[in-house]
Amino acid sequence: MSNRLFQSVIQQMKGVVNRNIGVIDGNGIVTASSELSRIGEIRSDIHDELAFSQEMAVLGGVTYRYINAADKGGAIVFVEGGDAEADTFSRLLAITLANISNLSDEKYDKGSFIKNIMLDNILPSDIYIKSKELHFTSEEHHAVLVIKFSDKVDMMPYDIIQGMFPDKTHDYVINIGEQDIVLVKEVEPTADSQELEQLAASIVETLMTESYPKRVYIGISTIVDNLKDLARAYKEARIALEVGKVFDTERSVISYENLGIGRLIYQLPTSLCEAFLQEVFKRGSLESLESRDDDTQMKTVRAFFENNLNVSKTAESLYVHRNTLVYRLEKIRKLTGLDLREFDHAVTFKVALMVRKYLSTKPAKF
Numbered sequence: 339m340s341n342r343l344f345q346s347v348i349q350q351m352k353g354v355v356n357r358n359i360g361v362i363d364g365n366g367i368v369t370a371s372s373e374l375s376r377i378g379e380i381r382s383d384i385h386d387e388l389a390f391s392q393e394m395a396v397l398g399g400v401t402y403r404y405i406n407a408a409d410k411g412g413a414i415v416f417v418e419g420g421d422a423e424a425d426t427f428s429r430l431l432a433i434t435l436a437n438i439s440n441l442s443d444e445k446y447d448k449g450s451f452i453k454n455i456m457l458d459n460i461l462p463s464d465i466y467i468k469s470k471e472l473h474f475t476s477e478e479h480h481a482v483l484v485i486k487f488s489d490k491v492d493m494m495p496y497d498i499i500q501g502m503f504p505d506k507t508h509d510y511v512i513n514i515g516e517q518d519i520v521l522v523k524e525v526e527p528t529a530d531s532q533e534l535e536q537l538a539a540s541i542v543e544t545l546m547t548e549s550y551p552k553r554v555y556i557g558i559s560t561i562v563d564n565l566k567d568l569a570r571a572y573k574e575a576r577i578a579l580e581v582g583k584v585f586d587t588e589r590s591v592i593s594y595e596n597l598g599i600g601r602l603i604y605q606l607p608t609s610l611c612e613a614f615l616q617e618v619f620k621r622g623s624l625e626s627l628e629s630r631d632d633d634t635q636m637k638t639v640r641a642f643f644e645n646n647l648n649v650s651k652t653a654e655s656l657y658v659h660r661n662t663l664v665y666r667l668e669k670i671r672k673l674t675g676l677d678l679r680e681f682d683h684a685v686t687f688k689v690a691l692m693v694r695k696y697l698s699t700k701p702a703k704f
Contacts, residue, residue, distance in 0.1 A: 343438050345370040345377075348431075355427055358418040361405070361435065369413075384414060394428060396420035403428040405436050413439075448472050449510045452522050455565055456482070456512075456572040465566050474565060481534050481561050482568060483521040484514075484575040485541065488553035498548055499541065520575075522568065525561055531595040534558045538591040555579055558593040580604065584699045585692060599689060603696050611693045618690040619674060627673050638666045639678065639687070647684055 344361045351359065352372040360371030366382030384402050387395045394403040401424040405413045415435060417428045451468055454460040460468070485499065496511065499519055503509040508524040523537070538556040545554055557578035559571035574594040582592030585600040594601070603611070627635050638656065642663075645651040653663040667678055676683040 341369045344435055347434060347438060348372050351431070355417070357424070357427065359427065359431060360416055362402075362414040362416060364412055384416075388414065394425065396424075401425055401428045403432050405432050405439065448474075448507065449512060452510045452565075452568065453512050453514075453520075455568045456520065456522070457514075458569050462566055469565050476564075477527075478508075478565075479525050479527050479529070479561050479563050480565075480568060480571065481523050481525050481529070482559040482571040482575045483523060483534070483538055483541075484557045484572070484579060485519045485521065486555045486557070486579055487517045488555070495545060495548065498545060502541065502544060520572070527561075527563070529561060531558065531560075531593045534561075535591050535593055542590050554590060555582065556591050557582065558591070558595075560594055577601065577604070584696055600692060600696075603689070603692055606693075608697065611697055614693055615690060615697070618676075618686060624674065624690075624694070627670065635666060635670060635673075638663065639670065639691075642667070642678055643684070643688055647678065647681070649679070 341361075341363075348359055348361070348370050349372065355372075358371065358373050358376070360373075360376065361369050362381055362384060363369045364385075366380055366385055368376050368379040368381065371377050384395070384397060387397050388402060388404060394401060396402070399418070399420055401417045401420055402414050403416075405415055413435075415428055415431045417424045417431065451460075451472055455465060496513060496519060499521065500511045503511055503521065503523070510520075510522040512520045512522070514520050521541075523534075525534070535558065538558055541556060542554050557575040557580075559574040559578070562568060562571045578592045578594040578597060581597050581600045581604045582589060584604065585597075586592060627639075638652075641656050642652045645655060649660060649663055649667075653660045656663065671677040674687070676687045678684045678687060
């Protein structure tokens with residue numbers, strides 16, 4: 339595709355430049371030229387010459403320059419002449435063809451298409467047409483995993499993750515920003531959140547095995563069966579990260595499906611959260627609860643929730659007598675007006691604590 343585009347541009351520039359110009363591919367073969375008879379010629383020696391040059395080389399009265407200076411061994415432009423004007427023409431030609439090549443690659447690259455869908459950079463009406471051009475099928479199911487690194491790094495381990503998912507026709511590893519890598523993974527229709535969490539855990543483990551020094555977090559979306567829903571899936575994975583950083587700070591892998599009530603709280607207006615807290619707790623009651631007995635009461639609350647409101651199991655986990663636990667729960671009821679032994683009161687208390695944590699954390703949006 340690029341060769342045809344290159345030849346078209348060179349033919350249009352032929353009258354303006356008024357010199358023989360063209361392109362040599364990585365194998366040293368002329369693939370485009372303003373003199374059509376030269377197409378197919380072999381100039382393998384020019385790659386050896388350019389290998390020892392920083393930008394360009396003049397050989398046999400012809401100026402040569404890589405289209406992409408970072409791609410040693412890639413395509414080369416040539417312009418007849420070794421003068422300053424030939425150097426200028428070769429620069430312009432290299433820049434022009436590099437841009438055309440990038441646009442062409444993006445147009446026909448599945449990864450770029452997937453990225454544009456995720457970031458809402460493509461109209462919904464165009465997704466269907468483009469997906470047909472790129473041979474996506476309606477049977478494909480995908481999940482989005484956002485891999486976030488705790489600190490900015492000079493170079494994210496993109497190659498490591500790409501190496502774990504080398505099938506570029508079904509799995510897409512995409513750089514997003516300075517701290518994020520996104521994996522769009524094709525999955526079976528029967529896949530569930532547990533399988534995706536195991537996959538994410540293997541990514542974290544691999545990065546740790548490679549001695550990657552930064553903490554890694556992975557947010558997992560639900561599974562979508564339509565390409566247009568990848569934008570929603572990407573947002574879900576990011577929300578999973580955001581909510582996890584507030585309510586589940588110890589976990590590295592967070593699934594959107596398993597966020598529970600934290601997902602609801604995170605999306606509530608701050609004013610509504612503050613009003614809810616004022617309604618649940620009398621002024622100063624929660625603060626009083628937290629300051630008593632060296633945090634004994636709050637430890638009791640946390641243990642009671644961890645043991646699913648079971649008095650006997652909670653007393654055992656706290657190494658206290660059952661009557662001692664009942665006494666503490668009664669003190670909590672007097673302070674807050676909420677009896678944790680009653681399910682409705684326990685739910686209200688638990689939600690209120692989560693709301694308070696959310697407000698105090700003030701999470702920054704990723």
